[in-house]
Amino acid sequence: MSKIQAVLIDDEKHCNETLQFFIEKHLPEIEIKAVFIDPSEALLFLQNNTVDLVFLDVQMPGFNGFELLAKLKPFHFEVIFITAFDSYAIRAIKFSALDYLQKPLDLEELKIAVESVVSKRAFKEKQELFNNLLEAIANGNQELNRLSLPSRNGYVFLNIVDIIWCKAEGNYTILKVRDGSQILATVPFKKIEDSLTLKPFVRTHNSYLINREQVRHLVKGKGYILMTDDEQIPISRYRKDTVIEQLLS
Template structure:
């Protein structure tokens, strides 16, 4: 049995989720439903749940802010959100689960299956730390990126990332001082998170840090020479966007 709490300030959202769980998922036992983050935080501290359905946007305290007050962090979370695109990007990047309102039964089923797997392995702690770190930069540029790995979390200063190169479903980070780091996130995930932090997708294979561009060589698309002397091709369809962003530096 998965002991569960629901924390959501919207009555319709709370009720719809409760009805769906009670009707389709008998293995999930709802131990409490709370409309304020303060009530939910107290319940987390006193009931030791296995799983919390947590609304991202609530008055006075967001779902992410609530989690920052929790220690120890020994339960799973399925985030629930209506339209916060940046939150969705950060959650996806950390390979965690979220549901869009109104909640779809099939999406709920998939999210619960993933939760069961994580409960079995007890290995999601670092992923939550990662999303909490990255989400705090919502209002501005990300200066330090938290990347979940098998060993824990790797922190990278974005200024040290020269460019990112796609390698299938993985991404190779090319860093200063001749360092490299292979990360189990695809290039689109990095693009979504770093688009407002001085990075530009110049090719289906490359996302570059514009502040590490040493020289642009003209051509049909052209190419750039990065500060580590790597040559990175610019695709024809990305050329105009790249040059516009370069002019703004």
Template sequence: MKLNALIVEDEKHNQEILKGLLTEFCEGIDIVGITANVEDAVRLIRERRPDVVFLDIELQTGSGFDVLEQVKGIAPEVIFTTAFEHYAIKAIKMSSLDYLLKPIDLEELQEAVEKAKRAKNKPGYGEQLESLLQNLRIPQSDHVKLCLNTAEGMEFVNSRDLRYLKADGSYTQFHPISGVPILVSKHLKEYERLLPPSDFMRVHNSYLINLREVKRYVKADGGYILMKNEAHIPVSRSKKEEFLMRMQGLPPQ
């Protein structure tokens, strides 16, 4: 499968490196443009409608997110590039979007290109980009919107609508306040990093809970957490004191 690619990269040196890697080592890539600023990036996306955009987060006249805000509705596949662990990497992960750290690793680049080929014209991609922009607009301590890749497709959930998450081997079960559980092929630890620490706590090796959905703590049977839906959640001995302190200090909704 062929992909038309646009490179939006801040530095000339990095432009040439990425162009060389794509041309020599990534089959089926046709580079339709290269630019370093927001204005030209927006114009080229609108005019040439690339299938994939390699988008530097920091640009000469703004950011890669400024580009996305101006091309809503076009929604090309986006692979972000950055030279450091940018604050926005967390938001990118929440939306299940791809990013590459510089210096770019060839194997990771090839993997991202193949993923872009498989995802070409997939439904729901515009909503993924919108969830990213939404997460960037709100305070990091506030609620977030997650894009969950499942066997059936993509599910978009707000952190406020989650009751708890449960580890299931290398998978994670999401238990929403309403609706059926959602199974995702990522470790629970991944979501522990993404969900707002103000509301979520890892109370057990297998459970990450929304503290606002706790009904009470029960001392019987060694102690457990009773959620608002009557689910019983175990709490590790090492987490018990922290959990009780967190519940006492939780501000009202």
């Protein structure tokens, strides 16, 4: 599973510093993306960036933590609330079965709260896998639109139309995507090929599979295909005629 991208929001600077120290020293699964003492600045950041987890102080000047979340609805990150008061806010958080920390911060309570977030995150990934499975069952013989790929950091979910090419890399597979990223899937090339047999994909070489809808130019006499990302994909001699036929069909 990839690192949890987190933001710290507390108007008390020393509380942010304590939390940051605990995380950096004891919770390597968390990467701190930003730290804020001003909720307005935090709001702007969260409106323009994707994160997994927000440590959010309840009482802050300007607007409180609940008001900040209301301004962001709908949001897709987990929240661990932080408060110095055993107040109605804590009772409401407990009633809602959400995670919170009480000041002064305690390392063991922090670890328990983060473990809860990790469990929820793993559940969401598993839920996505089940959703893909149910979609496959519901569609029967119809073509599917998404691919679930195990990686070193968890699972990646791709729209199949976004895949430009796939390349065998030992027992793994590299997939190039339209947003420019490359994904290392921890599954053999053959499994990827089997998953894409009914899609517009063409095997050009022992190590390459291309999306024919992402072909820019078939270069005659050069033994390769130019893709929309400017990658030159080789065509093996014995596959040449079949590849050209598939590209022109």
